[in-house]
Amino acid sequence: MAFSLYSHILTHKSLKPNNFTYPSLFKACGSHPWFDHGRALHTHVFKFLEPPYDHFVQASLLNFYSRYGKLSLSRYLFNQICKPDLATWNSILAAYARNTSIDLSVDALFLFNEMQNSLIRPNEVTIVALIGVCADLGALSQGTWAHAYVLRSNLRLNRFVGTALIDLYAKCGCVDLANQVFDQLPHKDTLCYNAMIRGLAIHGHGRKAVDLFDKMRWEGVRPDDVTLVVVMCACAHVGLVEEGLKCFESMKEVYGIEPKLEHYGCLVDLFGRAGRVREAEEMVRMMPMKPNAVLWRSLLGASRLHGNLELGEVALKHLIQLEPETSGNYVLLSNIYASINRWDDVSRVRKLMKDHGVDKTPGCSLIEIGGAMHEFIMGDKTHPHSKEIYLKLEEISRRLHAHGHRPRTKEVLFDIEEEEKEDALSYHSERLAIAFALIASDSNAPIRIIKNLRVCGDCHVSTKLISMIYDREIVVRDRNRFHHFRNGTCSCLDYW
DNA sequence: CTAGGGTTAG
Numbered sequence: 222m223a224f225s226l227y228s229h230i231l232t233h234k235s236l237k238p239n240n241f242t243y244p245s246l247f248k249a250c251g252s253h254p255w256f257d258h259g260r261a262l263h264t265h266v267f268k269f270l271e272p273p274y275d276h277f278v279q280a281s282l283l284n285f286y287s288r289y290g291k292l293s294l295s296r297y298l299f300n301q302i303c304k305p306d307l308a309t310w311n312s313i314l315a316a317y318a319r320n321t322s323i324d325l326s327v328d329a330l331f332l333f334n335e336m337q338n339s340l341i342r343p344n345e346v347t348i349v350a351l352i353g354v355c356a357d358l359g360a361l362s363q364g365t366w367a368h369a370y371v372l373r374s375n376l377r378l379n380r381f382v383g384t385a386l387i388d389l390y391a392k393c394g395c396v397d398l399a400n401q402v403f404d405q406l407p408h409k410d411t412l413c414y415n416a417m418i419r420g421l422a423i424h425g426h427g428r429k430a431v432d433l434f435d436k437m438r439w440e441g442v443r444p445d446d447v448t449l450v451v452v453m454c455a456c457a458h459v460g461l462v463e464e465g466l467k468c469f470e471s472m473k474e475v476y477g478i479e480p481k482l483e484h485y486g487c488l489v490d491l492f493g494r495a496g497r498v499r500e501a502e503e504m505v506r507m508m509p510m511k512p513n514a515v516l517w518r519s520l521l522g523a524s525r526l527h528g529n530l531e532l533g534e535v536a537l538k539h540l541i542q543l544e545p546e547t548s549g550n551y552v553l554l555s556n557i558y559a560s561i562n563r564w565d566d567v568s569r570v571r572k573l574m575k576d577h578g579v580d581k582t583p584g585c586s587l588i589e590i591g592g593a594m595h596e597f598i599m600g601d602k603t604h605p606h607s608k609e610i611y612l613k614l615e616e617i618s619r620r621l622h623a624h625g626h627r628p629r630t631k632e633v634l635f636d637i638e639e640e641e642k643e644d645a646l647s648y649h650s651e652r653l654a655i656a657f658a659l660i661a662s663d664s665n666a667p668i669r670i671i672k673n674l675r676v677c678g679d680c681h682v683s684t685k686l687i688s689m690i691y692d693r694e695i696v697v698r699d700r701n702r703f704h705h706f707r708n709g710t711c712s713c714l715d716y717w
Numbered sequence: 718c719t720a721g722g723g724t725t726a727g
Binding site: 244245248276277278280281283284307308309310311312313314315318344345346347348349350352353379380381382383384385386387388410411412413414415416417418419420445446447448449450451453454457482483484485486487488489490514515516518519521522675700701702 | 723724
Protein backbone atom coordinates (compact mmCIF):
# COMPACT_ATOMS: atom_id res chain seq x y z
CA MET A 222 0.00 0.00 0.00
CA ALA A 223 1.22 3.44 -0.84
CA PHE A 224 0.36 4.48 2.66
CA SER A 225 2.86 2.30 4.49
CA LEU A 226 5.52 3.53 2.14
CA TYR A 227 4.69 7.08 3.19
CA SER A 228 4.80 6.26 6.89
CA HIS A 229 8.17 4.73 6.31
CA ILE A 230 9.41 7.89 4.70
CA LEU A 231 8.04 9.94 7.57
CA THR A 232 9.85 7.95 10.21
CA HIS A 233 13.11 8.09 8.29
CA LYS A 234 15.30 10.64 10.03
CA SER A 235 17.15 11.97 7.04
CA LEU A 236 13.97 12.77 5.13
CA LYS A 237 12.28 15.74 6.64
CA PRO A 238 8.70 16.02 5.41
CA ASN A 239 7.65 19.42 4.15
CA ASN A 240 4.43 21.34 3.63
CA PHE A 241 3.63 19.36 0.53
CA THR A 242 3.93 15.90 2.00
CA TYR A 243 1.30 16.30 4.70
CA PRO A 244 -1.80 17.35 2.78
CA SER A 245 -1.71 14.35 0.49
CA LEU A 246 -1.16 12.09 3.48
CA PHE A 247 -4.10 13.59 5.37
CA LYS A 248 -6.17 13.13 2.28
CA ALA A 249 -5.16 9.48 2.10
CA CYS A 250 -6.22 9.06 5.74
CA GLY A 251 -9.64 10.52 5.01
CA SER A 252 -11.43 7.23 4.57
CA HIS A 253 -12.32 4.36 6.80
CA PRO A 254 -9.52 2.42 8.38
CA TRP A 255 -6.97 5.19 8.54
CA PHE A 256 -8.18 7.48 11.25
CA ASP A 257 -5.42 6.47 13.68
CA HIS A 258 -2.77 7.00 11.05
CA GLY A 259 -4.09 10.48 10.46
CA ARG A 260 -3.92 11.23 14.18
CA ALA A 261 -0.36 9.98 14.33
CA LEU A 262 0.37 12.21 11.39
CA HIS A 263 -1.07 15.17 13.23
CA THR A 264 1.44 14.57 16.02
CA HIS A 265 4.18 14.46 13.41
CA VAL A 266 3.11 17.86 12.17
CA PHE A 267 3.78 19.27 15.62
CA LYS A 268 7.16 17.62 15.78
CA PHE A 269 8.51 18.47 12.37
CA LEU A 270 6.97 21.76 11.39
CA GLU A 271 7.54 25.09 13.07
CA PRO A 272 4.50 27.26 13.63
CA PRO A 273 2.94 29.17 12.06
CA TYR A 274 1.75 26.20 10.05
CA ASP A 275 1.16 26.41 6.37
CA HIS A 276 -2.46 26.98 5.36
CA PHE A 277 -2.20 24.11 2.95
CA VAL A 278 -1.44 21.82 5.89
CA GLN A 279 -4.11 23.39 8.11
CA ALA A 280 -6.82 22.97 5.50
CA SER A 281 -6.06 19.31 5.01
CA LEU A 282 -6.03 18.79 8.77
CA LEU A 283 -9.46 20.43 9.21
CA ASN A 284 -10.72 18.30 6.43
CA PHE A 285 -9.33 15.13 7.85
CA TYR A 286 -11.09 15.53 11.20
CA SER A 287 -14.37 16.69 9.72
CA ARG A 288 -14.53 13.61 7.51
CA TYR A 289 -14.68 11.57 10.67
CA GLY A 290 -17.44 13.74 12.10
CA LYS A 291 -15.13 15.64 14.45
CA LEU A 292 -16.52 19.03 13.60
CA SER A 293 -15.75 20.68 16.93
CA LEU A 294 -12.14 19.65 16.65
CA SER A 295 -11.99 21.10 13.14
CA ARG A 296 -13.52 24.28 14.43
CA TYR A 297 -11.04 24.43 17.28
CA LEU A 298 -8.14 24.12 14.86
CA PHE A 299 -9.71 26.71 12.59
CA ASN A 300 -10.02 29.17 15.46
CA GLN A 301 -6.30 28.93 16.03
CA ILE A 302 -5.51 30.15 12.55
CA CYS A 303 -5.04 33.86 12.87
CA LYS A 304 -5.63 34.85 9.28
CA PRO A 305 -7.55 32.12 7.45
CA ASP A 306 -7.11 32.09 3.69
CA LEU A 307 -9.52 30.87 1.02
CA ALA A 308 -8.50 27.23 1.45
CA THR A 309 -8.97 27.18 5.22
CA TRP A 310 -12.28 29.04 4.97
CA ASN A 311 -13.46 26.54 2.38
CA SER A 312 -12.38 23.62 4.51
CA ILE A 313 -14.22 24.75 7.60
CA LEU A 314 -17.35 25.61 5.62
CA ALA A 315 -17.24 22.22 3.92
CA ALA A 316 -16.93 20.66 7.37
CA TYR A 317 -20.15 22.38 8.45
CA ALA A 318 -21.85 21.46 5.19
CA ARG A 319 -21.19 17.77 5.89
CA ASN A 320 -23.42 18.10 8.92
CA THR A 321 -27.18 18.35 8.54
CA SER A 322 -28.18 19.65 11.96
CA ILE A 323 -30.15 22.88 11.92
CA ASP A 324 -28.08 24.62 14.59
CA LEU A 325 -24.81 23.83 12.88
CA SER A 326 -26.17 24.94 9.53
CA VAL A 327 -27.14 28.26 11.07
CA ASP A 328 -23.62 28.52 12.53
CA ALA A 329 -22.28 27.91 9.05
CA LEU A 330 -24.25 30.86 7.68
CA PHE A 331 -22.75 33.10 10.37
CA LEU A 332 -19.35 31.74 9.51
CA PHE A 333 -19.86 32.57 5.85
CA ASN A 334 -20.84 36.06 6.89
CA GLU A 335 -17.60 36.34 8.84
CA MET A 336 -15.67 35.19 5.80
CA GLN A 337 -17.22 37.95 3.75
CA ASN A 338 -16.32 40.49 6.41
CA SER A 339 -12.73 39.31 6.22
CA LEU A 340 -12.78 40.33 2.55
CA ILE A 341 -11.72 36.94 1.25
CA ARG A 342 -13.61 36.38 -1.95
CA PRO A 343 -15.58 33.15 -2.16
CA ASN A 344 -14.93 30.83 -5.08
CA GLU A 345 -16.91 27.89 -6.50
CA VAL A 346 -15.87 25.62 -3.65
CA THR A 347 -17.12 28.09 -1.05
CA ILE A 348 -20.42 28.46 -2.86
CA VAL A 349 -20.92 24.70 -3.08
CA ALA A 350 -20.60 24.44 0.71
CA LEU A 351 -22.88 27.43 1.22
CA ILE A 352 -25.54 26.02 -1.09
CA GLY A 353 -25.38 22.68 0.71
CA VAL A 354 -26.01 24.40 4.02
CA CYS A 355 -28.97 26.30 2.54
CA ALA A 356 -30.38 23.06 1.14
CA ASP A 357 -30.34 21.45 4.59
CA LEU A 358 -32.03 24.48 6.10
CA GLY A 359 -34.48 24.93 3.26
CA ALA A 360 -33.26 28.52 3.14
CA LEU A 361 -34.45 29.35 -0.34
CA SER A 362 -33.61 33.04 -0.48
CA GLN A 363 -30.10 32.58 0.93
CA GLY A 364 -29.59 29.82 -1.62
CA THR A 365 -30.96 31.96 -4.42
CA TRP A 366 -28.55 34.68 -3.33
CA ALA A 367 -25.70 32.18 -3.69
CA HIS A 368 -26.92 31.28 -7.18
CA ALA A 369 -27.07 34.97 -8.10
CA TYR A 370 -23.58 35.42 -6.66
CA VAL A 371 -22.24 32.77 -9.01
CA LEU A 372 -23.71 34.58 -12.01
CA ARG A 373 -22.76 38.07 -10.80
CA SER A 374 -19.17 37.21 -9.92
CA ASN A 375 -18.49 35.22 -13.04
CA LEU A 376 -17.89 32.04 -11.12
CA ARG A 377 -18.29 28.94 -13.21
CA LEU A 378 -21.55 27.03 -13.05
CA ASN A 379 -19.63 23.77 -13.22
CA ARG A 380 -21.06 20.37 -12.37
CA PHE A 381 -20.27 20.75 -8.65
CA VAL A 382 -22.11 24.05 -8.37
CA GLY A 383 -24.81 22.72 -10.69
CA THR A 384 -25.46 19.59 -8.64
CA ALA A 385 -25.54 21.59 -5.43
CA LEU A 386 -28.09 23.98 -6.97
CA ILE A 387 -30.28 21.16 -8.27
CA ASP A 388 -30.28 19.66 -4.79
CA LEU A 389 -30.95 23.08 -3.21
CA TYR A 390 -33.96 23.91 -5.34
CA ALA A 391 -35.39 20.41 -5.03
CA LYS A 392 -35.00 20.47 -1.25
CA CYS A 393 -36.61 23.91 -1.10
CA GLY A 394 -39.67 22.68 -2.93
CA CYS A 395 -38.88 24.22 -6.34
CA VAL A 396 -38.49 21.25 -8.67
CA ASP A 397 -38.99 23.45 -11.72
CA LEU A 398 -35.99 25.59 -10.82
CA ALA A 399 -33.98 22.44 -10.19
CA ASN A 400 -34.93 21.30 -13.66
CA GLN A 401 -33.92 24.61 -15.18
CA VAL A 402 -30.45 24.38 -13.67
CA PHE A 403 -30.22 20.77 -14.78
CA ASP A 404 -31.06 21.69 -18.37
CA GLN A 405 -28.49 24.50 -18.35
CA LEU A 406 -25.60 22.25 -17.38
CA PRO A 407 -23.49 21.49 -20.44
CA HIS A 408 -21.66 18.47 -19.05
CA LYS A 409 -23.83 16.33 -16.85
CA ASP A 410 -22.25 13.48 -14.97
CA THR A 411 -23.77 10.72 -12.85
CA LEU A 412 -24.08 12.93 -9.77
CA CYS A 413 -26.01 15.62 -11.66
CA TYR A 414 -28.52 13.02 -12.78
CA ASN A 415 -28.68 11.45 -9.33
CA ALA A 416 -29.52 14.79 -7.73
CA MET A 417 -32.20 15.53 -10.32
CA ILE A 418 -33.78 12.08 -10.14
CA ARG A 419 -33.82 12.29 -6.36
CA GLY A 420 -35.42 15.75 -6.62
CA LEU A 421 -38.21 14.37 -8.79
CA ALA A 422 -38.59 11.45 -6.38
CA ILE A 423 -39.14 13.52 -3.24
CA HIS A 424 -41.79 15.57 -5.04
CA GLY A 425 -43.66 12.46 -6.07
CA HIS A 426 -42.86 12.66 -9.80
CA GLY A 427 -42.04 8.98 -10.05
CA ARG A 428 -42.80 8.61 -13.75
CA LYS A 429 -40.60 11.58 -14.65
CA ALA A 430 -37.81 10.15 -12.50
CA VAL A 431 -37.93 6.85 -14.36
CA ASP A 432 -37.99 8.69 -17.70
CA LEU A 433 -34.92 10.69 -16.70
CA PHE A 434 -33.19 7.47 -15.73
CA ASP A 435 -33.90 6.20 -19.26
CA LYS A 436 -32.61 9.42 -20.76
CA MET A 437 -29.47 9.20 -18.67
CA ARG A 438 -28.57 5.83 -20.16
CA TRP A 439 -29.52 7.05 -23.61
CA GLU A 440 -27.05 9.90 -23.17
CA GLY A 441 -24.37 7.43 -22.17
CA VAL A 442 -24.04 8.51 -18.54
CA ARG A 443 -23.26 5.53 -16.38
CA PRO A 444 -25.65 4.86 -13.47
CA ASP A 445 -24.02 4.06 -10.13
CA ASP A 446 -25.33 2.55 -6.92
CA VAL A 447 -26.82 5.88 -5.82
CA THR A 448 -28.72 6.18 -9.11
CA LEU A 449 -30.40 2.87 -8.46
CA VAL A 450 -31.30 3.92 -4.92
CA VAL A 451 -32.96 7.15 -6.04
CA VAL A 452 -34.80 5.58 -8.97
CA MET A 453 -36.17 2.79 -6.80
CA CYS A 454 -37.12 5.34 -4.16
CA ALA A 455 -39.01 7.31 -6.82
CA CYS A 456 -40.86 4.15 -7.85
CA ALA A 457 -41.72 3.27 -4.26
CA HIS A 458 -43.32 6.66 -3.62
CA VAL A 459 -45.79 6.40 -6.46
CA GLY A 460 -46.44 2.68 -6.43
CA LEU A 461 -44.49 1.80 -9.58
CA VAL A 462 -43.76 -1.65 -8.16
CA GLU A 463 -42.92 -3.46 -11.39
CA GLU A 464 -40.62 -0.66 -12.57
CA GLY A 465 -38.79 -0.68 -9.26
CA LEU A 466 -38.41 -4.44 -9.32
CA LYS A 467 -37.04 -4.27 -12.82
CA CYS A 468 -34.37 -1.83 -11.66
CA PHE A 469 -33.36 -4.08 -8.82
CA GLU A 470 -33.17 -7.15 -10.99
CA SER A 471 -31.10 -5.45 -13.65
CA MET A 472 -28.62 -3.89 -11.23
CA LYS A 473 -26.14 -6.66 -11.18
CA GLU A 474 -26.39 -7.99 -14.72
CA VAL A 475 -26.82 -4.76 -16.66
CA TYR A 476 -24.92 -2.26 -14.54
CA GLY A 477 -22.58 -4.54 -12.64
CA ILE A 478 -23.63 -3.02 -9.33
CA GLU A 479 -23.80 -5.25 -6.29
CA PRO A 480 -27.02 -4.54 -4.33
CA LYS A 481 -26.30 -2.96 -0.96
CA LEU A 482 -28.44 -2.65 2.14
CA GLU A 483 -30.01 0.54 0.77
CA HIS A 484 -31.21 -1.25 -2.32
CA TYR A 485 -32.85 -3.97 -0.30
CA GLY A 486 -34.34 -1.22 1.82
CA CYS A 487 -35.88 0.37 -1.27
CA LEU A 488 -37.27 -2.97 -2.31
CA VAL A 489 -38.87 -3.55 1.08
CA ASP A 490 -40.33 -0.05 0.95
CA LEU A 491 -41.56 -0.64 -2.58
CA PHE A 492 -43.53 -3.70 -1.48
CA GLY A 493 -44.52 -2.30 1.90
CA ARG A 494 -46.04 0.94 0.64
CA ALA A 495 -47.90 -0.88 -2.09
CA GLY A 496 -49.52 -3.09 0.53
CA ARG A 497 -47.64 -6.21 -0.59
CA VAL A 498 -46.63 -6.83 2.99
CA ARG A 499 -45.97 -10.55 2.57
CA GLU A 500 -43.36 -9.92 -0.06
CA ALA A 501 -41.82 -7.14 2.01
CA GLU A 502 -41.42 -9.46 4.98
CA GLU A 503 -40.06 -12.22 2.80
CA MET A 504 -37.50 -9.85 1.39
CA VAL A 505 -36.32 -8.96 4.90
CA ARG A 506 -35.83 -12.65 5.63
CA MET A 507 -34.13 -13.44 2.32
CA MET A 508 -31.74 -10.51 2.05
CA PRO A 509 -28.08 -11.34 2.59
CA MET A 510 -27.39 -8.65 5.20
CA LYS A 511 -28.81 -7.75 8.58
CA PRO A 512 -31.71 -5.26 8.29
CA ASN A 513 -31.06 -1.93 9.98
CA ALA A 514 -33.30 0.59 11.73
CA VAL A 515 -34.22 2.46 8.56
CA LEU A 516 -35.51 -0.72 7.02
CA TRP A 517 -37.56 -1.73 10.06
CA ARG A 518 -38.99 1.78 10.25
CA SER A 519 -40.05 1.57 6.66
CA LEU A 520 -41.91 -1.63 7.53
CA LEU A 521 -43.45 0.10 10.52
CA GLY A 522 -44.60 2.88 8.19
CA ALA A 523 -46.08 0.32 5.82
CA SER A 524 -47.96 -1.33 8.65
CA ARG A 525 -49.41 2.06 9.61
CA LEU A 526 -50.42 2.76 6.03
CA HIS A 527 -52.14 -0.61 5.64
CA GLY A 528 -53.19 -1.23 9.22
CA ASN A 529 -51.09 -4.37 9.62
CA LEU A 530 -50.63 -4.61 13.34
CA GLU A 531 -48.57 -7.79 13.69
CA LEU A 532 -45.98 -6.48 11.30
CA GLY A 533 -45.86 -3.20 13.21
CA GLU A 534 -45.24 -5.00 16.47
CA VAL A 535 -42.43 -7.07 15.00
CA ALA A 536 -40.86 -3.97 13.50
CA LEU A 537 -40.98 -2.03 16.76
CA LYS A 538 -39.43 -4.93 18.64
CA HIS A 539 -36.43 -4.75 16.35
CA LEU A 540 -36.35 -0.96 16.47
CA ILE A 541 -36.21 -0.97 20.26
CA GLN A 542 -33.13 -3.17 20.00
CA LEU A 543 -31.47 -1.01 17.38
CA GLU A 544 -32.35 2.49 18.52
CA PRO A 545 -34.20 2.48 21.84
CA GLU A 546 -34.07 6.27 22.12
CA THR A 547 -35.89 7.28 18.95
CA SER A 548 -39.32 8.44 20.06
CA GLY A 549 -40.81 8.43 16.56
CA ASN A 550 -40.77 4.64 16.46
CA TYR A 551 -42.92 4.28 19.56
CA VAL A 552 -45.23 7.06 18.45
CA LEU A 553 -45.86 5.36 15.13
CA LEU A 554 -46.93 2.09 16.73
CA SER A 555 -48.93 3.88 19.39
CA ASN A 556 -50.85 5.73 16.68
CA ILE A 557 -51.72 2.45 14.99
CA TYR A 558 -53.16 1.17 18.28
CA ALA A 559 -55.00 4.42 18.87
CA SER A 560 -56.60 4.35 15.45
CA ILE A 561 -58.30 1.07 16.32
CA ASN A 562 -59.12 2.10 19.90
CA ARG A 563 -56.73 -0.29 21.59
CA TRP A 564 -56.05 2.07 24.47
CA ASP A 565 -54.46 -0.55 26.70
CA ASP A 566 -51.83 -1.10 24.06
CA VAL A 567 -51.38 2.64 23.68
CA SER A 568 -50.56 2.91 27.38
CA ARG A 569 -48.31 -0.11 27.12
CA VAL A 570 -46.24 1.61 24.43
CA ARG A 571 -46.16 4.75 26.54
CA LYS A 572 -44.82 2.75 29.44
CA LEU A 573 -42.24 1.22 27.15
CA MET A 574 -41.09 4.73 26.25
CA LYS A 575 -40.86 5.66 29.91
CA ASP A 576 -38.89 2.51 30.71
CA HIS A 577 -36.38 3.41 28.05
CA GLY A 578 -36.27 7.01 29.22
CA VAL A 579 -37.46 8.35 25.88
CA ASP A 580 -39.08 11.76 25.48
CA LYS A 581 -41.09 12.66 22.45
CA THR A 582 -38.98 14.74 20.08
CA PRO A 583 -40.72 18.10 19.78
CA GLY A 584 -41.89 19.00 16.32
CA CYS A 585 -40.07 21.92 14.80
CA SER A 586 -40.87 23.87 11.64
CA LEU A 587 -38.82 26.41 9.78
CA ILE A 588 -40.25 29.03 7.48
CA GLU A 589 -38.66 31.82 5.55
CA ILE A 590 -40.47 35.14 5.55
CA GLY A 591 -38.94 38.21 3.99
CA GLY A 592 -35.54 36.55 3.76
CA ALA A 593 -35.40 35.64 7.46
CA MET A 594 -35.79 32.16 8.87
CA HIS A 595 -38.36 31.70 11.63
CA GLU A 596 -38.37 28.65 13.81
CA PHE A 597 -41.44 27.26 15.55
CA ILE A 598 -41.43 24.51 18.15
CA MET A 599 -44.68 22.73 18.88
CA GLY A 600 -46.77 24.90 21.20
CA ASP A 601 -44.12 27.57 21.62
CA LYS A 602 -44.99 31.16 22.49
CA THR A 603 -41.58 32.72 22.17
CA HIS A 604 -42.08 34.29 18.76
CA PRO A 605 -42.34 38.10 18.89
CA HIS A 606 -45.68 37.92 17.06
CA SER A 607 -46.90 35.06 19.19
CA LYS A 608 -50.08 36.82 20.24
CA GLU A 609 -51.26 37.44 16.68
CA ILE A 610 -50.24 33.95 15.68
CA TYR A 611 -52.41 32.36 18.35
CA LEU A 612 -55.32 34.57 17.37
CA LYS A 613 -54.88 33.43 13.80
CA LEU A 614 -54.74 29.82 14.98
CA GLU A 615 -58.11 30.25 16.64
CA GLU A 616 -59.52 31.64 13.44
CA ILE A 617 -58.07 28.71 11.49
CA SER A 618 -59.56 26.21 13.93
CA ARG A 619 -62.95 27.92 13.66
CA ARG A 620 -62.90 27.84 9.89
CA LEU A 621 -61.71 24.23 9.83
CA HIS A 622 -64.56 23.36 12.13
CA ALA A 623 -67.02 25.19 9.90
CA HIS A 624 -65.82 23.01 7.04
CA GLY A 625 -66.69 19.94 9.03
CA HIS A 626 -63.18 19.10 10.18
CA ARG A 627 -62.99 17.28 13.49
CA PRO A 628 -59.46 16.93 14.87
CA ARG A 629 -58.22 13.35 14.84
CA THR A 630 -57.41 13.35 18.52
CA LYS A 631 -56.74 9.63 18.41
CA GLU A 632 -53.24 10.34 17.28
CA VAL A 633 -52.35 12.34 20.35
CA LEU A 634 -50.14 10.19 22.48
CA PHE A 635 -50.81 11.72 25.86
CA ASP A 636 -53.57 10.83 28.21
CA ILE A 637 -55.24 14.22 28.39
CA GLU A 638 -58.69 15.73 28.15
CA GLU A 639 -60.29 15.75 24.74
CA GLU A 640 -60.23 19.55 24.52
CA GLU A 641 -56.55 19.71 25.36
CA LYS A 642 -55.86 17.10 22.72
CA GLU A 643 -57.45 19.37 20.13
CA ASP A 644 -55.22 22.16 21.33
CA ALA A 645 -52.16 19.96 21.16
CA LEU A 646 -52.96 19.21 17.54
CA SER A 647 -53.69 22.78 16.52
CA TYR A 648 -50.40 23.90 18.08
CA HIS A 649 -48.27 21.52 16.03
CA SER A 650 -45.28 23.41 14.75
CA GLU A 651 -46.32 23.50 11.11
CA ARG A 652 -49.68 24.97 12.12
CA LEU A 653 -47.88 27.78 13.93
CA ALA A 654 -45.74 28.38 10.86
CA ILE A 655 -48.77 28.41 8.57
CA ALA A 656 -50.59 30.87 10.83
CA PHE A 657 -47.55 33.14 10.84
CA ALA A 658 -47.22 32.95 7.07
CA LEU A 659 -50.87 33.83 6.61
CA ILE A 660 -50.33 36.96 8.72
CA ALA A 661 -46.87 37.99 7.63
CA SER A 662 -46.68 37.29 3.92
CA ASP A 663 -49.32 39.19 1.98
CA SER A 664 -48.53 37.83 -1.46
CA ASN A 665 -50.01 34.76 -3.07
CA ALA A 666 -46.65 33.02 -3.08
CA PRO A 667 -46.72 29.45 -1.82
CA ILE A 668 -46.07 28.95 1.88
CA ARG A 669 -42.95 26.80 2.25
CA ILE A 670 -42.33 24.92 5.46
CA ILE A 671 -39.49 22.66 6.53
CA LYS A 672 -40.31 20.12 9.26
CA ASN A 673 -38.03 17.96 11.38
CA LEU A 674 -40.57 15.12 11.75
CA ARG A 675 -43.15 13.49 9.57
CA VAL A 676 -46.49 15.21 9.15
CA CYS A 677 -49.10 13.72 11.47
CA GLY A 678 -52.40 12.43 10.14
CA ASP A 679 -54.40 15.33 11.53
CA CYS A 680 -52.07 17.98 10.16
CA HIS A 681 -52.20 16.30 6.78
CA VAL A 682 -56.00 16.49 6.67
CA SER A 683 -56.13 20.03 8.08
CA THR A 684 -53.46 21.44 5.84
CA LYS A 685 -55.31 20.14 2.80
CA LEU A 686 -58.38 22.02 4.01
CA ILE A 687 -56.42 25.16 4.91
CA SER A 688 -55.00 25.26 1.39
CA MET A 689 -58.56 25.34 0.11
CA ILE A 690 -60.10 27.68 2.68
CA TYR A 691 -57.35 30.29 2.35
CA ASP A 692 -56.77 29.60 -1.33
CA ARG A 693 -53.05 29.27 -0.76
CA GLU A 694 -50.55 26.68 -1.92
CA ILE A 695 -48.69 25.17 1.01
CA VAL A 696 -45.51 23.19 0.47
CA VAL A 697 -44.26 21.13 3.39
CA ARG A 698 -40.93 19.35 3.50
CA ASP A 699 -41.27 16.32 5.71
CA ARG A 700 -38.48 14.30 7.24
CA ASN A 701 -38.28 12.43 3.94
CA ARG A 702 -40.36 14.02 1.23
CA PHE A 703 -42.58 16.86 0.07
CA HIS A 704 -46.27 17.52 0.33
CA HIS A 705 -47.75 20.09 -2.03
CA PHE A 706 -51.12 21.09 -0.61
CA ARG A 707 -53.38 22.79 -3.05
CA ASN A 708 -57.16 23.20 -3.33
CA GLY A 709 -57.80 20.65 -0.64
CA THR A 710 -55.53 17.94 -2.06
CA CYS A 711 -51.98 16.79 -1.49
CA SER A 712 -49.44 15.74 -4.10
CA CYS A 713 -48.56 12.62 -2.11
CA LEU A 714 -52.09 11.33 -2.73
CA ASP A 715 -52.19 10.40 0.97
CA TYR A 716 -49.58 7.78 0.27
CA TRP A 717 -46.78 8.72 2.64
C1' DC B 718 -1.84 24.82 -12.69
C1' DT B 719 -2.56 24.03 -7.05
C1' DA B 720 -5.54 22.60 -1.23
C1' DG B 721 -11.08 22.93 -0.48
C1' DG B 722 -16.45 21.08 -3.42
C1' DG B 723 -21.86 18.06 -5.57
C1' DT B 724 -25.95 12.95 -5.27
C1' DT B 725 -27.62 8.17 -1.27
C1' DA B 726 -33.57 3.94 1.29
C1' DG B 727 -37.27 6.24 5.91
